[in-house]
Amino acid sequence: MAVTGFARIIIVLTTISAAIMELIDTSIVNVALAQISGNLGATIEDTSWVITSYAIANVIIIPLTGFFARLFGRKNYYLASIILFTVASYMCGNSGSLVTLVIWRFIQGIGGGALLSTSQAILFDAFEPSKRPMAAGMFGMGIVLGPTIGPTLGGIIVDNYSWPLIFDINIPFGIVAMLLTYRFVPDDTDAQLNARKSVYIDYLGIFFLSIGIGSLQYVLERGETEDWFNDNWIVVLTGVAVVSLASFIYRQLKIDQPLVNLRVFKSRNLVASNVLTFVLGVGLFGSVFIFPVLVQRILGYTPTDAGFGLVPGAIVAIFCMPVIGKTLQSGIPPLYYVIIGCVMFILHGYTSSLANPDAGLEFFTLPQVFRGVGTACLTVPLINQAVVGLTPQELPSGIALTNMIRQLGGATGIAIMNTYVSHRYVAHRTDLVSNLQVFDPATAERLSMYQAGVISRGVDAAQSGEASYRILDAALSKQGFLLAYLDGFLLISIFFIAAIPFIFLLKTNKVDKATMQKISEESH
Structure with a gap:
């Protein structure tokens, strides 16, 4: 039921904050793995289960959110999920072993998975259908802010504090979200009671x-x-x-009575928007994954600097999304924005791929701006277009499937980038080594320079030759990884080029006010 005034403002703040909190936790741990592994006495590979367990629980629960909302009542389910997420956050921060941490991260992911889709459904329901593009714009801010704030906040915490704070910061926000949800989110208990009995x-x-x-x-x-x-x-x-x-x-x-109403995929609009949403997930999460690793591993940035490098894109997106939502509401076809969004991501990948070993944060400002504009232009129309043409009964399934596909797109993007970078590194290193000749004057000069450098630092002259070869080998590895990461950015551009045909399957006509009013009445 659409609400007005102060209650609507509180619902907007609560749902967007909950979505941001959930998405922050998908990426905040990434920069803290080394500190966690050292503190808990585990390898980095084993510690990465802290990320994997959360992601698995998240993606399992997201498509089931509509069913659980029908079974328990949406407000009850939402409130229980916030409580579960908050309690699990506390337990994660107080875990004394890796096994305990992984278990509580899985439980945290179960609670967090509900926050995304249910937040979106509650937010949409607080607005009349004619104003939902603006709601989509506001919700899109959360989708962009979460993955961006995660590495930034994680970097600040890792550089200045200890890893448990990564989880403990959720606790005050979770408590406030519980109280606001209990007080202001409309109670659907009476309306859903009879329907729930037949679930x-x-x-x-x-x-x-x-x-x-x-x-x-x-x-x-x-x-x-x-x-x-x-x-x-x-x-x-x-x-x-x-x-x-x-x-x-x-x-x-x-x-x-299916758990997830897959028949909603009869909507051409939902299919096209979900393909584009998947590609957006690949581009958004893939680029957010590559950038911090590149600038820390190759360019020598601190975790905090790497996080702040993503901020320009987030700021641009935050300013663009409400404007896009407002203009969509006034009748501008979403097709225009989706085309602009794809072009911006193509430019983001291309300009990022031009980096060199001397690139500073200022070099990446323009590519990050392209990413921010592209994310805004894609997120807002696709959130809105995914539900165009769906009945009120189909809306929860459509929202849940869209959010699941975005998360799967993100996981796929990270997996593809990991594999692609590894393969490209081998190819680039092999190519670099094949072009090195010991008797080449440039190579000999470089080895002599390295040898002189290690001798000046106190290395025995007899061992300086071997040390210079090790330095050359490290330089080759660094250059190989740099070229491989830059190839990864180009791959993101290729994904968006391949997705362009699906843009033209989107429904671009505006739903008339009479139809919107009818949908609104049926949904309440």
């Missing part, structure tokens, strides 16, 4: 979805680390994912 709990469907999505997310998250299909677990879980998801789809299309 069919498809336990087999829940099993297929959990196993299928969980296995798929594991493969995407751990594939590069485990050497993809050379690892037996990856092979087995790929098969499990295919069989389970195929069984889930078949079952959902056959039963009368």
